[in-house]
Structure formats: C-alpha cells, structure tokens
Amino acid sequence: MLTGESLAVLSGVLAHRLVFIHGEWHLLVATLVVSHLALLGGLYALRAVWAEYVPDQALPHPVTLVCLYLSSLFSSIAVYRVFFHQLRHFPGPRLAAVSKLWHVWRCRSSRGHHVLEDWHHKYGTFVRTGPAEITIFHPAVYEAMDGPGNQNTRSDWYDLLQPRISSIFTRDRALHIQRRAIWTHALSSSAIREYHPRILAKVRTLTELIGAQKSHPILINEAMYWFAFDSMGDFAFSEDFGMMKNKKWHRVIFTFRSALALLGPFSPAIWIPRLAFAFIPGLWWARWWFRMLSFCDKCMERRMKRVLPDKDIASFFIQDHKASVNENKALWLSGDTATLVVAGSDTNAPTLTHLFYFFARYPDHLEKVYQELASLSSLEDTVGLAKLPHLNGMINETMRLLPAVLTFGTRVTPPEGLTIEGTFIPGGTKLCAPRYTIGRLESAYAKPHEFIPERWYSQPELIRDRRAFAPFGVGNTSCVGKNLALTQIRLVAAALVSRYHINFAPGSNGEQVERDMKDQLTAQPGACRLVFVERE
Numbered sequence: 001m002l003t004g005e006s007l008a009v010l011s012g013v014l015a016h017r018l019v020f021i022h023g024e025w026h027l028l029v030a031t032l033v034v035s036h037l038a039l040l041g042g043l044y045a046l047r048a049v050w051a052e053y054v055p056d057q058a059l060p061h062p063v064t065l066v067c068l069y070l071s072s073l074f075s076s077i078a079v080y081r082v083f084f085h086q087l088r089h090f091p092g093p094r095l096a097a098v099s100k101l102w103h104v105w106r107c108r109s110s111r112g113h114h115v116l117e118d119w120h121h122k123y124g125t126f127v128r129t130g131p132a133e134i135t136i137f138h139p140a141v142y143e144a145m146d147g148p149g150n151q152n153t154r155s156d157w158y159d160l161l162q163p164r165i166s167s168i169f170t171r172d173r174a175l176h177i178q179r180r181a182i183w184t185h186a187l188s189s190s191a192i193r194e195y196h197p198r199i200l201a202k203v204r205t206l207t208e209l210i211g212a213q214k215s216h217p218i219l220i221n222e223a224m225y226w227f228a229f230d231s232m233g234d235f236a237f238s239e240d241f242g243m244m245k246n247k248k249w250h251r252v253i254f255t256f257r258s259a260l261a262l263l264g265p266f267s268p269a270i271w272i273p274r275l276a277f278a279f280i281p282g283l284w285w286a287r288w289w290f291r292m293l294s295f296c297d298k299c300m301e302r303r304m305k306r307v308l309p310d311k312d313i314a315s316f317f318i319q320d321h322k323a324s325v326n327e328n329k330a331l332w333l334s335g336d337t338a339t340l341v342v343a344g345s346d347t348n349a350p351t352l353t354h355l356f357y358f359f360a361r362y363p364d365h366l367e368k369v370y371q372e373l374a375s376l377s378s379l380e381d382t383v384g385l386a387k388l389p390h391l392n393g394m395i396n397e398t399m400r401l402l403p404a405v406l407t408f409g410t411r412v413t414p415p416e417g418l419t420i421e422g423t424f425i426p427g428g429t430k431l432c433a434p435r436y437t438i439g440r441l442e443s444a445y446a447k448p449h450e451f452i453p454e455r456w457y458s459q460p461e462l463i464r465d466r467r468a469f470a471p472f473g474v475g476n477t478s479c480v481g482k483n484l485a486l487t488q489i490r491l492v493a494a495a496l497v498s499r500y501h502i503n504f505a506p507g508s509n510g511e512q513v514e515r516d517m518k519d520q521l522t523a524q525p526g527a528c529r530l531v532f533v534e535r536e
C-alpha cells in the first residue's frame, strides 16, 4: 500500500518530470515559494482533521512529508541534469551542471571573470557552466550569438527589471526593436553633435578638478566616476549632480553601488534577486535596488516638469511617453530611465579608469599619444581625434584587456539549436561569452597578454581573429551609446594627456587595479592613485 511518505517521494519525482522540467520559472519563483508554504499549511490542516476522524491511525508529520517531497524533487533534478541532460557530454564542473548555485557561490567575491577564466583553462573552449548553460571561449561566439540572421533570444537575466521594460531589459524581439529605435535617435550622430557643448563643459571641469590637485595623488576611479555620472546627468536629464564641482560623492551613488553589487554574485541565478525583491523589498540590498530605481524615476519626473530649449536624451523618451497610448508606457519610461542612468555612467567610468591606468603604466605610449595630439588644430575636434591611430589603438587595447563589461550578456539558442565552429549547441541552451577571457585568447591575438596599441593599426598581424573584439557587442543588440562613449573617452584623454605627465602615485604601481577588480555587471577596478604633473 502507498504510504504518505512514499506518496511524498513520488510527488517530488512527478513534479520534476511533469512540471518543472518544462519552461522557465524565474518569474514565478515567489509564487512557487508561497504555494509550497500553502501546501505545508494544507497538510497541517489535513492532519488535524484526520486526527479527529481517524484517531487510531496518525498521518505522517507535514514537515517530514514536505522534506521528503523536496528531497526527491531536487534529487530527480540533479540526477537528470548530470546523467540525462542534452548537455551532459560537455565538459565543466560537475556541481555547475547540477545547479547555478555553484556558480553563485564561486562568484561570492564578485570575481566572475576569474571564475570563468579558471574554468576555461580547466575545461577548454565549450564549457558547461550551468545545468542548461554553455560558456564559449571562442572568437566566433559574438557573431554566432548576435550577428546577422541569428535566431537567439535574450536569456532570463534580461527579466531582471520586470515589470519594467527597456531596450535592453526586454526579451521580446518586436518590443526591443521598437524601444531601441528611440535610443538610436537619442544617440544618433546628429544628437551627439547637439550634446557636444555639454560634453566639452564636463571635460573642462574634469581638467580643472585634476589641475587643482597640483601634482598631489588623485584617486582616478573617483574622478572618472564623478565625471561619468555628472556627464550622464547633463546629457540625459540636463541636471547637474555637481560631484566634480563639490569634489564629493552624491549620496545616491552609494545606493547605486550597493544595489549593483548584488549582480556580482547573483547574475548567474537571476531568480535569487527576484526572490529577494518579492519577499524582502525593504531589506538588505533589495532595499538599495528599489532606492536606485526610485532615484532614476525621480530624475525623470523632475525632467518632465521642465521645458528646455535644447534637446537632451530624456526629451526623446518624454516625447515617446506623451505620444504613446500603451497601458505599459509608465513602466517603459521607468525601465529606459534606469538603463540610461546605469548604462550612461557605469560603463564610461571604468573604461576611463582603465585607460589612465595604462597611460601611467606605459609612459612611452602616453608620449606617443601626446605627439599625435600635436597634429590636431583643436583638442576638441572629435572627428580628428577619432582618426588618431595610437590614441584609438590604446583605447581598443584597454577595452580588449579590461573591458567595461567583463562577462555579462547571455542568449538562449533557438529550438533547432546552433552550430558554432563545428560544435552543435542544442536548442534552449543559454550561451555566455565572457569578454575578459576572449580578449586574451591565443587564437585571437598574438602576445595576448601584452599591451600593444600598434596591433590596431601598424601591426595588424598581431590580431589573429578580429571577431574576438566586441567591447560594445555586435548586431542588433549592440551598444547604442558607443559613439557617445567613445567621443567622451577621446576628449578626456586628449584634454589630460596634452596637459599632464601621468604617473602612479609614490609607492604605488597600480597593481590593485586588476588584482582587486570586481565583476558587478560592469567592471569595478581596484584603487588607482595617479599623479598628474603639468607639462612644461
């Protein structure tokens, strides 16, 4: 006869085989927890009623039954994933095949880029880094994921902001095209020309900030973050956050950093933050997350109350919001605003920090850029700056070795699967392509660990496979802010390199930059103290 205990075990296996094996569950994780708690409550009630009517035959304790059910559910999942899953033949850590929790645990210090690098060295080019995930360390991967004609979709990660939606935070292809069109207008070449005076004003303020240090060491991470955030405030919302002027962090930045820090360990399993958002929205980092979103919303609310003579990025979204009759338009605006604040600042800041770290590390390259700048009639000539080979070689080399987006960006293969360089990846598999490791592949670059800006112009033989270089992504999901970002980076480099010699602060050799770098959606480099000495 079937006992209560054996029924619980059977239910666990059936729940896996009939229910959980199908589809995605990350958006329902809170509902699942609640329904399982309700089940426990129901079993207690049943036991009480049973005890009244059948007092001589007690039912098993509800906690025992739920534990048996859960153990059999998770055992069934683990056995299936290790021995029967369609990805079982791919090499990788055994525990990662069982659950993404292993990846989360390994990323607990936000060193996701090192975790994946280690797994690449241990397991090769195609590594199973999750139950249904393959991480690919091959130059061809970006084209395969996002290149022309691809049928992949964005992964569950992109549901992070749900119910808010934005160009990046949507997995619906049609909606993505629609939302991306607004970004493309807001960041077109002609729009950037309009923002040019604002960008230049912020570059001047940064130059003054650094000049005021008068050869005293400056924490360049801080200066570049202030610059990036102040600049974003200006071209996004026509608002001055005043960090460079006040030489002080805006208090909201701590909220931002605390909120985004959760993505270091939890990006591999997005259901964990979703669970926290549902159950403890006012506690721990979930609280920072909602405060961050609320700050972004307030920036947009303030901006919507103003009428301005010049266009800023927000004006494109406000125009769309006013014209739209869609019932979700408030959520779209909120999602795009959060994207604008984070993508518009948290990517430029690390890129600039890394670039100046390399300037200090390689004085010969710094001097080459200085010589190049002398050929320009104006240091504010963005077209001229875009053509300087050594400056742009340095920027490329910086983004190759220390990309602002170290590991982020996952896709899911279409039902028919995908073949990458002769390896078939079954349908429904999540793909990951970590830029940090791919930028250092021997198959893509000669002397991959050396900093050689010339490989981007006079020594092209040092690039073996150009497809490996995608700091801004490729195809129709690539970065819409690329031109704006590069314009800012070049202008800052020109303004500071033309005026200063740049060295590490006494007693420092910059080793913390890479040693202490964290992977928290964007790269968070370790402290880099520099001295800027005015040129003769």
Ligand code: HEM
Pocket: 166, 167, 168, 169, 180, 183, 339, 340, 343, 344, 345, 347, 348, 351, 404, 405, 408, 409, 410, 470, 471, 472, 473, 476, 477, 478, 479, 480, 481, 482, 484, 485
């Ligand atoms: C050095 C600076 C930057 C880097 C390295 C960078 C990198 C990237 C990458 C790799 C992606 C693709 C992400 C994915 O695969 O899902 C992306 C997308 C995006 N970036 Fe950037 N970004 C930078 C600056 C900016 C700026 C300044 C803005 C806006 C002001 C911006 C706005 C966006 C948006 C909206 C998307 C989503 C595009 C889409 O949904 O189709 N980025 N960026």
